[in-house]
Amino acid sequence: MVTCTSCRQQEQTTWISSSSAGGQTQSHSQSTCSVLAVYLYKIRILDLSQGRLSMAFLKRVGGGLPRMTMAAVRQHHCESNAIKTVTLNNGAKMPMIGIGTWLARPGEVHAAIAEALKIGYNHVDCAHVYYNEEEVGAALEMAFSSGYIKREDLWITSKLWCADFAPDDVLRACERTLKDLRVDHLDLYLMHWPIRIRKGAAQPGQIDPSDQLGYSRDMVVETWREMEKLVERGLVRAIGVSNFTERKLFNFLEDIKTKPAVHQVECHPYFQQRKMKEFCKKSGIQFQSYSPLGAPERPPRNREANAPLVMADPALKEIAAKHSCSVAQVAIAWQYQSGVPLLVKSVHAERIAQNLAAKDIHLEEGDMAAIDALDRNARLLFGRFGYKANQTVEDFWDGENIKPNSLA
Template identity: 45%
Template sequence: MSGAVTLNSGFSMPLLGLGTWQSKAGEVEAAVKHAIKVGYRSIDCAAIYGNETEVGAGLAQGMKETGVKREDLFITSKLWNTKHHPDDVEGACQKTLSDLGLAYLDLYLIHWPHAFRRGDDVFPKSEDGALLFETSVTPTETWLALEKLVEKGLVRSIGLSNFNSLQINDILEKGKIKPCVNQVECHPYFNQEPLRKFCEEKGIFIMAYSPLGAPQRPWATPDEPKLLEDPKLMEIAKNHGKTVAQVVLRWQIQRQVIVIPKSVNLNRIEENFSISDFTLSSENMELLASFHRADGRVVEPRVNGKSRDGHHPHYPFRDGLEF
């Protein structure tokens, strides 16, 4: 095991979990079941991934075959952009619980701070193909509705995803419950150190998605640097008898960043979990910290090379905002 952290809600969360983004139908059930067998106790899900029913089947089979109890698992899911209206939040959570076959979630996040038009179409569009936004609901209003899920026992802890520091501060000022985590893209080429420090001061943990640089992202171009092929990282990995992926995950763990590498490859799931038997030196940690690039963000909704959601007033990655 790679350890755990105590969230500000009082619950313990493993530092290492299995991600399920882009895990296809027919593969994710076996991946989740195998992860539980290997020793994973944290699984990260989201309604928009479209696979929570299969994830739920994997959870059920994994628990049945290993004897692991529900209370030993930490299950995270996320509220999608079309369900930000306070009246829609509980129904969306109940749908996720039903799909996963669970009575409660350990952690529920607002997937993005900006809302799309209400309804069951997850990407509502106008006749000309433009995405339809909802601008009247603020991220903080949605947050206040999430707080009620905790009061009702549907969710044990709540948090954020893709929120910037200004949006977090607004929630801290107006909410009753403090966010436990902020899940964001985070890897050596985009280390989120300013945001990590800010959140640490507020008692909020950073949770890293795409911790390996999202090598399978379909929009990657041939000229972009490939994190897992970085010569300096390959040298560190060779010295430790580990893979580059294991080194990068270990780096996150040592900086107290929760990490959720996605894989449906059973051998890689085991490999990603095997990172507790070595430690990176302070020199190694400093070297990885130096990899950060101003243009290192690779997971951002874009259309024809331009930001898809950038003109939404609550879009988090705005020019001039440091973090």
């Protein structure tokens, strides 16, 4: 018997030795849990779809092969390393770590989603305006058919784009996303921004100011009431919002029947959103973080002059060295350990695995306090594509989280 370092369970595993004479077997004790499974996934020598281990693995370990299927390995690994969940105001349980798809280019996102679902992710975040939902859908279909994950075990989020806010467009937009993703329902559907853009307008970064219709309280409420109907139709389990200010969210809540289940916003060590977190908590809305690393790969149109680089922070580097992990893992672990659901994003297999492994890094109280102290109230994603002609940053964000030194 041995005790697994991950799940603390004691197990006995029989191994088949390829070097045994006459096909006889030799047995010895070995954990089948996290250490084995993570190693196998990382060196990428498993044929997960066929449920077998390759000869490359036999050579690496001197001829040992556990007498179990690959499905059993993955099931045991995932159960003992389960991603925590949060319970939303409608009772649904949302996994705290999701893989994002913003800026994942065509040709990359399929492999990224497939890889993520193979190694234990169970939450995918999408949006129509990311222009890759069809490719995400192909990856989901493959994952379901290959047995990597069942639909009922996967949380899928998408977002209603600002050009589809007209009452007659909401249902069509949702149905288009369902078709692209090849599923019959979404677990969460978010209002992407609290602004409206003229139907048929160009994509972000190319939108003509004349197509900006801006924010109005009545418009947001009108769109929300159509989203409520999506829940009634069974197309969506929960609905929520994204990128609202506290003022807009407060005004919105006064006029609606169904409270948002989630508010998804930018959040990282330099922009910790403490007031918004507290407001959401008091209002019964789940706060969710995107860009937990400070969106280092955001396109030029989203970059402000002299914007700080979260991943270059000396304190984060020091904590990472202390725990023998990456700075990105420290930033992810800080939010996860604080109980904040978050979205991580990469199209590289190694980083996809590292981002998920961050949940198992335990930051000490001093580490957490040091990261808490890094808050600069520095918003890095200003949503300038949605500004009306001559609209200021202060006006767009209702003067919230905007300081003269936020980009210092």
